[in-house]
Amino acid sequence: MSVMTMVKAINNALEIKLKEDEHIVVYGEDVGVEGGVFRVTEGLQKKYGTERVFDSPLAESGIVGTALGMAVSGLRPVVELQFEGFTFPAFNQILSNVARIQNRSRGKYKAPMVIRFPYGGGVNALEHHSDSPEALFAHIPGLKVVIPSTPHDAKGLMIAALESNDPIIFMEPKRIYRAIKQEVPDEKYTLPLDKARVVQEGSDITLVAFGAMIRECQKAIVMAEEAGISVELIDLRSIYPIDRETIRTSVRKTGRMIVVAEAHESFSVGSELIAIANEEAFLYLEAPPRRVGGFDTIVPLAQGEPYYIISPDRIFYEIEKTIHF
């Protein structure tokens, strides 16, 4: 075991797989010499050489489009897009080709590749650096969308992603890149790419969240427990495929559900979860399932962001409202 941040845990996962599988190549903007703007790939070029870990020209469509070419011809590329706000030049390649090549070729070609990028707010950043576009990717057939919330999960999910034969969108909550330190096994392990994790069990209400919101929910749960409310917390881990089973079991037990997510509320992952709660647990519900999400607005710059970002007391406020519905 070693104490790791999420940055270190992902770096460790990449290192384990680079060592084990010569088909893995890692590239993107600044990932080589600099080790990425968040240092996720730090030291990898030195160890594995410029042919396997390298800086590419600054063009996201080119990064993803060439990665698909590599993936269909025997490699397993891992590409970094520098921020979620810069994924959109690559969106056409992702939607039109990466997600579709397997179906288009009837399985003759697969796209074993990982597209990873930091996402989410709360870091006082410039525009295009605070968004949560997971629903945009989760809506595309052919992709799997994964979001870790701890260093331990980040490592296990990343290794699983690097061994998957399907293209994986791996979204990294930049706000907790270094905020959480955790004991992480040094050896290789994987976590399933379609299973949520019950972070803590409870009986009165189910909170569903992922990424940086898990930690905020945990803070809210402390407040709820003081008020005598027992909360079950589910970390989704995989946005798509979504773990319907875990949601069903939990909501049938508690009868109440709140989804906490940074993304704009309308047409969000929360909307999907509410649909699932209705389909799977309608007769068990004691209160309407709710979303606590970002507004349907542009994420404000630093001075306005406190309005937008979801705080623990806002989550607690929503828990109380739902309990007393």
Place this chain on the structure above:
Amino acid sequence: MTQDDLPAIFRDFNPLDDKILQIIDREGKLIRKDLMPELDDATIIDAYRQMLYERTADEMAVSYQRQGRMYTFTPNLGQEAIHIAAGMNIRHEDWLVPAFREMGTLLSKGVTMKEMFLFYLGNEWGGSFQNAHHTLPIAISIGTQLQHATGVGYSVKYRRKDETVFTFIGDGGTSEGDFSEALNFAGVWQVPVIFTIQNNQYAISVPVQKQTNSINLAVKSVAFGIPGIKVDGNDFFAMYLAYKTAAEHARSGRGPILIEALTYRLGAHTTSDDPSKYRKKEEEQLWGKSDPLIRLKRYMQDAGIWSIDEEQLREQYKAEIDREFTEAENEKSYPLEDVFTHIYSDMPDELRRQKSEYEQFLSWKEKRG
């Protein structure tokens, strides 16, 4: 790359001077004997036969569509010299990353007309080209395929394989960002990719003059530091020489090449398109005189090697192609399974649920009668 490292024709036909590589003229007369590739008579005859096969298959596909027996088709008429010249230089181990108007090259990689027809009849199995080695499916999203070709090139180089990548785009596609990105990455990475722009003068209705202010399309290679050449795309011998030279260049580890093949789309963009709305009959007739089959045939007649009974051969091809179409047409089976199976390597629970719910609907429907 210095000028001295370039193959001679890339120096002599510098796109900055807007020169065009041509070996036989519009009448089929040999005008550059010095550049004539060394091809024996049988090979030239074979090239003509392949071009005729593509032409015949193309005409029949349009006719099946007109009869209402097939959906939208993208005709190749007038561009056969490019496709067959490329096909004759592409080896089994080489990669083909097509756009959607390279039927002859696909056939040379082992794609069958039955598969082509099945694809245009609306079945993904046809377009998957299962038995064509190192051949990607048709790319409809304009220009995106060039990025894949560059990535395949990186993979080939990384795995130390002797494989060359052939990829295609149209004149309109050169305006896409992906065109520039793919050439830029290929230049930086020095990958063995031969990019062909089939400049057939029109992107549906928009003439190439509205796509770019560049003097030609080959010149775009200059900015990316890769060799480029403009070639008469209706001259089989010029195209053959261009591909042979480009392949030698790429295979010797000297990086990518851009070929602009100047041609003319004698047919419509697709069977849903009506070119009379945006171009003149006279223009079509003028280009019709530069038909690559007519030019090659005239050359062969002049050279005394024309030995083909064209009518008889056409009839033979028609019968073969019609057999393939009938087979494709009769292959009506599209099980529900096929909709779901190839989206992921292992079907996620959500897809299983959707499929099973639909199956329940189907059995309800069947019981209801």
